[in-house]
Amino acid sequence: MKKSFAFFLSVVLSSSLVVFGQPQAAAKIVPPVSVAKKVVSTEEIERDMAEAFTLIQDNYISKKIDYNDLMKSSIDSMLHQLDPHSNYFDAKEAEQFRTDQSSQYFGIGATIGDLFENGETSTFIKATFENAPAHRAGLRYGDRILEVNDVSMKGKIFSEVRTFLRGPRGTVAKIKFLRFGANAPQTVELIRDGVPQPSIPEAYMIRPGIGYIAMTGSFNQTTGDEFRDALALLKKQGLQGLIIDLRGNGGGLVREAYRIASSFLDNGQVIFTQKGQLGKTADSYPSQNGSPDKTPLVLMVNGGTASASEILAGALQDHDRAFVVGETSFGKGLVQNPFSIEYGSMLLLTIAKYETPSGRLIQRDYSDGNLYNYYNKSGADGEPPVFKGTEKMTDSGRKVYGGTGISPDEIIKPQTITQAKAISQAKLNDSIFGFGLALAFGKVAEFETYKVDREIKFNYDIKSTDFVITDSVYNTYKKYAVDKFKLTVAQIDKERSYVERVLRTELVTAAFGSQTSFQVFNEFDNQLLRSIELVPKAKDLAIAAAKANMEKKVTTNK
Numbered sequence: 001m002k003k004s005f006a007f008f009l010s011v012v013l014s015s016s017l018v019v020f021g022q023p024q025a026a027a028k029i030v031p032p033v034s035v036a037k038k039v040v041s042t043e044e045i046e047r048d049m050a051e052a053f054t055l056i057q058d059n060y061i062s063k064k065i066d067y068n069d070l071m072k073s074s075i076d077s078m079l080h081q082l083d084p085h086s087n088y089f090d091a092k093e094a095e096q097f098r099t100d101q102s103s104q105y106f107g108i109g110a111t112i113g114d115l116f117e118n119g120e121t122s123t124f125i126k127a128t129f130e131n132a133p134a135h136r137a138g139l140r141y142g143d144r145i146l147e148v149n150d151v152s153m154k155g156k157i158f159s160e161v162r163t164f165l166r167g168p169r170g171t172v173a174k175i176k177f178l179r180f181g182a183n184a185p186q187t188v189e190l191i192r193d194g195v196p197q198p199s200i201p202e203a204y205m206i207r208p209g210i211g212y213i214a215m216t217g218s219f220n221q222t223t224g225d226e227f228r229d230a231l232a233l234l235k236k237q238g239l240q241g242l243i244i245d246l247r248g249n250g251g252g253l254v255r256e257a258y259r260i261a262s263s264f265l266d267n268g269q270v271i272f273t274q275k276g277q278l279g280k281t282a283d284s285y286p287s288q289n290g291s292p293d294k295t296p297l298v299l300m301v302n303g304g305t306a307s308a309s310e311i312l313a314g315a316l317q318d319h320d321r322a323f324v325v326g327e328t329s330f331g332k333g334l335v336q337n338p339f340s341i342e343y344g345s346m347l348l349l350t351i352a353k354y355e356t357p358s359g360r361l362i363q364r365d366y367s368d369g370n371l372y373n374y375y376n377k378s379g380a381d382g383e384p385p386v387f388k389g390t391e392k393m394t395d396s397g398r399k400v401y402g403g404t405g406i407s408p409d410e411i412i413k414p415q416t417i418t419q420a421k422a423i424s425q426a427k428l429n430d431s432i433f434g435f436g437l438a439l440a441f442g443k444v445a446e447f448e449t450y451k452v453d454r455e456i457k458f459n460y461d462i463k464s465t466d467f468v469i470t471d472s473v474y475n476t477y478k479k480y481a482v483d484k485f486k487l488t489v490a491q492i493d494k495e496r497s498y499v500e501r502v503l504r505t506e507l508v509t510a511a512f513g514s515q516t517s518f519q520v521f522n523e524f525d526n527q528l529l530r531s532i533e534l535v536p537k538a539k540d541l542a543i544a545a546a547k548a549n550m551e552k553k554v555t556t557n558k
Contacts, residue, residue: 049074075347083350084366084374085334091344100197101220101253107166108173109195110134111514112145112158115437116430117485123153123161124437125177127514130458133173133190140455141510142180142437149174167192180441199223199256201515203230204461206522209240210535214518216245219252219308224259231263231293241535243528245300247326251307254335261315262287264297264322266549269357271315274335276352296539297322298531301406302414306330313406314356320396320545323538324408325531331405333362358392360402396544410534412527425498427491431481432499436506438480439473447473452510460512462519467507469500477503 056065072090079086089097099105109132110125125143128135145153148164149172165173171192178185199217206212211234213227234242251257254272261271265287273284299322301313310329316322335352354362366374392400401407417425438444442451450467477499481487492499501524509517522528 079347079349080371081369083334084371085332085336085348086350087336087348089346089348094340094344094346097338097346097348100218102194104194104196105166106169106192107162107195108132108134108137108139108175108190108192110139110165111509112161112165113433114158115433117434121155121157123156123158124433127456127509127517129195129513130456132195133193135456137188137190138455139175139177139188140179141440141452143177144180145175145177146185147174147176169193180437181443196222198226199252200226200230202518203234204519205234205237205239206243206528207532209238210243210532211237211239211241212243212245212522212528214245215309216248218250219254219256221253221256223253223256227260227263239295241296241298241538243298243300243531243535244322245528246305246309246313247300247302247527248304249306249309250304250330251309251332254308254311257308257312258285261312262289262292264292264295264316265289265319266292269319271357272311273355273357273359274352275355276335281352294542296535296542298534298538299324300326300527300531301329301408302327303330305406306332310362310406311354311356314360314362317406317409318357318360318392318394318400320394320398320541320548323410323534323541324406325410325412325534326408326527327411327413328407329362329405331362331364331403356392356400356402356406358394358400359390360392360400362402362405364404394545396541396548410530412530415526424491425495428481428487428495428499429502431485431487432477432502433506434484435477435480436503436510439503440507440510444476444480447476450507452507454511456513457511458513458516460516462508462512462516467504467511469504473503474500 075088109129111127113126123145125139173190176187202214267290269287275282317324333354334350336348337351339347439450440452505517505520
């Protein structure tokens with residue numbers, strides 16, 4: 001142990017020496033006290049750390065010490081003295097990081113959910129993904145999972161069942177299940193495989209002429225290609241205005257954000273600048289597109305929009321190429337680079353910072369060194385505290401500021417409900433799911449048209465006439481919920497709109513898959529509905545920017 005730890009620590013230090021040995025843009029979160037500092041060599045650090053771990057090993061009260069966790073927490077603490085985003089990944093976490101970057105996970109490829117009925121929790125298949133192992137095996141909405149690899153799933157919630165379904169590529173998942181309404185269970189053996197996790201789960205025409213692209217996944221290796229394909233599909237359907245939804249997109253590969261920004265920015269327009277070594281290096285990344293797309297853009301952001309997402313939003317906003325709406329983005333403008341070290345581990349180290357085309361800093365303040373405050377700080381209205389950096393101008397002369405992420409051109413707060421209302425709605429979920437199963441399998445008299453007796457039809461855009469929850473359907477559900485789940489009429493009627501929305505979502509999921517089901521909820525999203533109204537404004541903004549750029553070119557050529 002003593003020898004292996006010392007060797008491991010030396011590997012960590014030597015692998016990162018080129019970075020740790022140079023001052024960084026955010027080298028200290030906690031201001032140093034006014035005491036003369038002794039320059040410490042990496043050899044001394046290695047010796048002291050090894051000695052500390054040896055003392056722990058020989059003298060600690062308990063011999064049950066997880067040295068991997070101890071090492072990880074030590075390195076994490078060291079890195080977090082630098083900035084909030086430098087991290088150490090052990091071998092397992094590093095492998096997961098690489099898997100996430102590849103836009104996939106390994107498992108059977110199914111969405112699952114719980115039903116609590118008759119005092120017991122059961123997990124059901126809700127949808128499968130196209131060409132995934134579960135889809136190829138014929139699993140479908142309403143299949144109750146009984147066992148996985150001979151281990152009973154009885155009483156387990158879906159998050160526990162999911163851990164049994166996922167696993168390394170090429171391994172077997174033997175699933176025993178009971179189809180809804182059947183008498184005898186069935187068993188299938190699936191070979192786990194890569195299941196796509198697209199950056200763009202949904203792209204469709206939300207209104208005539210107006211397209212919607214949900215770019216709510218991370219920026220991974222496939223993001224640029226996914227976006228190109230989605231844009232081409234919408235153009236074939238008469239695209240005249242586009243809404244790009246970046247809410248909750250925490251970032252990822254910057255090169256993919258660059259590719260998407262380049263789609264809309266003219267040749268030579270800067271997308272972002274990367275500065276490292278306390279400003280000693282500065283590299284600008286301009287668009288290289290001689291014929292950019294001219295479709296008017298509305299860009300949706302919120303507090304979960306971060307990093308590469310903010311680079312995309314900042315570039316399109318600074319060039320007045322998109323009208324940005326929603327809530328202020330997170331404010332992560334630091335560049336991380338992965339450094340592989342032995343034993344499969346990885347250091348994700350901050351090496352530079354980003355600026356938008358106008359020169360705005362995206363990064364929010366982290367000078368107090370408190371990670372909780374950094375990730376949770378907000379003003380009285382829920383927005384990040386206002387910190388106006390140097391005033392900058394967009395191409396058409398609008399004022400923008402840095403220091404707290406990307407502020408929207410129009411703030412649109414999401415609709416919220418009280419905790420009491422959320423609890424009230426949650427009490428209805430089991431009865432809605434149960435009734436949805438009965439409808440989908442044709443077990444409710446007089447509603448055979450709601451039966452879904454086929455495989456999922458993927459890549460479908462729902463119509464207003466699909467699975468309409470009529471008064472008759474609602475009243476039949478209400479009787480079912482009162483009789484079988486002991487709910488009251490008052491409980492149900494109080495949340496009628498919620499019942500109708502979720503019940504329709506269940507049926508759309510059964511027929512068209514879980515990704516398409518989000519189209520139902522989009523019709524109740526106040527931020528998205530307002531974005532649709534703002535498409536003409538985005539068009540006017542783009543025209544103003546084009547005019548301003550033309551005038552600049554004329555002036556430059558004189």
